[in-house]
Amino acid sequence: MAIRLETSKRTGITNHQDHEISAFNLNWNKSIGRRHPNARRRTSQSALYNCHGFTFASRRTRIETSREIQTILADDAYQEVLLADVLPGDVVIYYSERGDPNHSGIVVETGGLVPWVCSKWGTAGEFVHALQDCPRDLYGPMHRFYRCRL
Amino acid sequence: MIRVDRYDLRELARIALLANTPYSLYHALAKSPPVRRMIDTCSERELREYYDMISARRGRSEVDVGLAYAVLVALLSLPSRRDPVDSSRLRWGGAIDDLITKSATPTQREVITFRPTAEIRQPEPGRLIVPRAE
Numbered sequence: 001m002a003i004r005l006e007t008s009k010r011t012g013i014t015n016h017q018d019h020e021i022s023a024f025n026l027n028w029n030k031s032i033g034r035r036h037p038n039a040r041r042r043t044s045q046s047a048l049y050n051c052h053g054f055t056f057a058s059r060r061t062r063i064e065t066s067r068e069i070q071t072i073l074a075d076d077a078y079q080e081v082l083l084a085d086v087l088p089g090d091v092v093i094y095y096s097e098r099g100d101p102n103h104s105g106i107v108v109e110t111g112g113l114v115p116w117v118c119s120k121w122g123t124a125g126e127f128v129h130a131l132q133d134c135p136r137d138l139y140g141p142m143h144r145f146y147r148c149r150l
Numbered sequence: 151m152i153r154v155d156r157y158d159l160r161e162l163a164r165i166a167l168l169a170n171t172p173y174s175l176y177h178a179l180a181k182s183p184p185v186r187r188m189i190d191t192c193s194e195r196e197l198r199e200y201y202d203m204i205s206a207r208r209g210r211s212e213v214d215v216g217l218a219y220a221v222l223v224a225l226l227s228l229p230s231r232r233d234p235v236d237s238s239r240l241r242w243g244g245a246i247d248d249l250i251t252k253s254a255t256p257t258q259r260e261v262i263t264f265r266p267t268a269e270i271r272q273p274e275p276g277r278l279i280v281p282r283a284e
Contacts, residue, residue, distance in 0.1 A: 025167060025212060050170045064171045065245070098253070102174035122168035135168050138178040 003061050007075035008150055013068050015061040018047035018123075025123060032124055039129035047123045054120040055091055055104040069093070069101045078146040086115050086145045092131065096140035103139035115145075152192055152200055154217065158184040162216030172245035179223045188224035194232065197225040205239040219246070226250045 005013040025045060033041065052063035056072050063069065072078070081090055086107055092115070094103040105119025114131040121127055121135065131143065154162075162184060169175035179185050188197060204210075204218045218240055225235055226247060237243030 022211060028163065028167065028212070052170065064242075066171075066173060096173065096177050098173075098177075100171070100173040100177070102177070103170050120170075122170055124168060137181075138165060138168050138174050139170075140174070140177070 005057055005061060005063075007072055008077075009075040011071055011075050013057075013063060013072065014065065015053065015057065015063050015068075017049075017061050021045055021047055021123065032121070032127075035135075036127070036129060036133055039127040039133050042118060042126040042128055045123055045125050046120075049120065050122065051103050051105060051120045052101070054126065055106055059120075066100050069104075073146065077149040079149050081145040081147045083115075083145065086110055087147075089147075091146045091148070092117055092119075092143050093146065094134075094136070094139040095142040095144065097142075100140070103134070105134075107145070152188060152196060152221070154184050154220075159213050159217060162220050163212040164216075166212055166216035166219060172242035173249060175219060175242060176223060176246045176249050179220050180227065182220070185220050185224050185227075188221065189227055192224065194225070194228055194230065197221055197228070198233075198235070201225055201235070215240075219243075222246065223250070 001017045002015050003017065005015050007013060033039070046059075048061070049057065049059045050062040050064065052069060053059060053061045056069075057063060063072075078091065081087075087110060088107055090107045092105050092107060093101045096102050103119065105117040107115045108118045108128060109116035116128060117131055117134075118126055118128050119134065127134070161182065162179070165175065165178045165182065169178060201218065201221045204214060204221065207214055210218070219242070222235070222237060222240060222243055223246065225231065226237070227250060235247070237247040240246075
């Protein structure tokens with residue numbers, strides 16, 4: 001199922017809502033903490049939205065293709081920000097080697113060695129974590145920061 | 151024969167659960183040891199039969215889903231694959247199929263060599279050609 005979702009320029013964004021959370025997922029979700037002991041779990045798991053839905057659609061749905069992310073970045077006037085200039089509220093996107101936006105989150109804390117980010121990990125919950133302290137094997141080795149200039 | 155142990159199954163399920171997009175799922179699976187092993191050791195027929203069996207299963211758990219995507223990625227990545235695969239049985243199957251098709255690496259290379267040719271005109275014998283003065 002999809003909801004009506006548009007950019008500021010009224011371009012439609014393809015999206016998808018899921019609802020199923022299995023017993024396996026419920027049990028497995030508890031073990032994530034062991035791999036990322038410094039990441040703080042913020043919410044329990046939800047299939048309704050993914051990381052991009054969290055970052056760009058207020059947790060209402062899943063956005064799953066690179067093209068949609070590119071459209072949002074362009075239409076909503078996101079501009080890249082250097083690490084030294086990052087502030088809470090900026091967006092971070094993690095890219096694969098090929099440049100696919102595999103993961104995104106919102107910067108919640110700066111001032112330390114690295115920014116802290118709040119992001120949603122697949123169907124697992126939201127986590128507050130250091131920039132690198134997430135499943136980078138899935139999300140990719142590169143990241144860029146963006147700020148909305150609307 | 152497809153050989154995956156419990157650790158592999160858990161790892162495939164972890165990938166399926168944490169993936170946010172078809173692209174992240176594909177990239178993680180393509181690099182994972184179980185999928186590399188499937189590509190190296192399994193025939194197209196074995197993978198196809200296993201994919202048919204696991205993708206037809208009802209009430210799939212994350213372990214089943216992770217394994218089904220792993221077999222699909224291995225099957226689509228086989229360099230010697232002949233027949234098309236019904237990737238639409240899995241929700242992100244079509245997107246993964248597109249991604250693999252677009253990023254397919256060539257299996258044959260033909261080097262086109264460029265041989266420059268020059269036409270040399272010889273003056274007719276017995277005639278003297280004197281360059282014109284400018």
